[in-house]
Amino acid sequence: MKKPPLQLASALGHDAADKRLDILRRIGEAGSISEAARAAGVSYKAGWQAVDTLSNLAGVPLVERTVGGSGGGGALLTDAGRELLRAADELAHARGQVLARLAGKSGSLSNPSALASLGLRTSMRNQLPCTVVGLRAQGQVVRVQLALAGGGQLFSRVTRESAQLLGLCAGLAVLALCKAIAVTVLGKATPDGDTNLLHGRTTRVSRAAAGGEVAMELEGGLQLVGFAGPGHQLRVRSPAVASIAESAVVVAVAG
Template sequence: MKHKRQDGIGQALGHAISDKRLEVLRRIGESGSISQAAREAGISYKAAWQAIDTLSSLSGVALVERTVGGSGGGGARLTQEGTRLLALSDELAKARQTVLARFARSGQSPSPAGDGLGVRTSMRNQIPVVVESVSAAGRGDLAAQVLMRSEGGHSLTSSITRESADLLGLRRDLPVLLLCKATAVLVTPEAPAPQAGRCQMPGKVLRIARGRERDEVTLVLPGGATWVGFAEHPFGRRKGQSAFASMPDSALVIALPTH
């Protein structure tokens, strides 16, 4: 049981170190109030609870407990595991800065979008982009539309919840990583007709892996990044020829690189 708990704490740190979830937890410990922690972190009360729920689920233990009294959302305090999580986070941050400083002295600085070492995922498509705007999907809608610009100057839109946008602290000119499952990407020889809720990018064929019903196609995007998707077999393009990738905006995941 203790081993599983330690694994859970590691999961929580791995997912939360780059966004506001740990900040919310820290502010709860300082103020004893979830509502005040939300205000100080600049997010909604609902988003603060989402942060607590996510960290608790990843940790496998309760990190916050409610107390009697308190204003707004009532009183709250960190459990022993919540305090331990923050202590581990501080130690990891110190160790990380030590390593980055050593690389900086040797002239091996991380890229502007971060070093990406904090992201481990099955998603093969991971490219650096910059946030251009964050807006509500519609009046009264709980989703947000995040418009981003790739290194090649192409615009892409991701649909996420407003709470997620708050917790990530998304804002104009913020460098982020854009992720997408290869199986969600459709590659076609010609540009598809514009369709609401879908994004598309032009590229040139780098590799084709032939399959029985589908071909896996790797494209080189403007700016030099690669993007992997699937096309109907047989795909009618060769290496170096142009092709297009399209995907639902709901399939595009935003991640903050660690710094």
């Protein structure tokens, strides 16, 4: 059977500081997933999740198990795994050169690193710049408190493994993503412990019979798109509330 090609572009769609690449590199050094996970500061389960996700993106196995020996076995990088790391190093070097050049241009981008988020392609229309304020573990789930750029707050729920692999910590700049269909726009709403309520004013309103799409400007100036139900009374510039379940908010770390 023909060997599938290594999908470098898919596997390297993130910054070289991606925790998953760090774990892969440590596996190559230690010959053990458990040791690599420990050194990277994540759980063994998160270490395997990192390997599985990268292998899926790459389209080929990046790590192979070894058996026997005094340690009872371990893990080795495949040729594809080593090639992926070499490509990551080259991309990191090139990216550093570009950012250094942009930073040296007076009057150009005030934050060249913000370019990384422009490379993110997703079906999620709502992409909101945030800063992590705090994290609270609740069993296997971590509730992430986010401060929206311009003011306001948002909460997301992620697994412990995802929080570890993303390296989430207070002060980290992230993007909060959610689908437009996950946002319900209302004239008013009552607080709900598991739901985000974001206040603002409508800028575009569709009046389809079954409800319609509504665009909002949040109090801090960010733009948000969602849907209102049938018979809504919203008009352009009406006060509105966007309701978003915490579980519908995805946290993304830009390179």
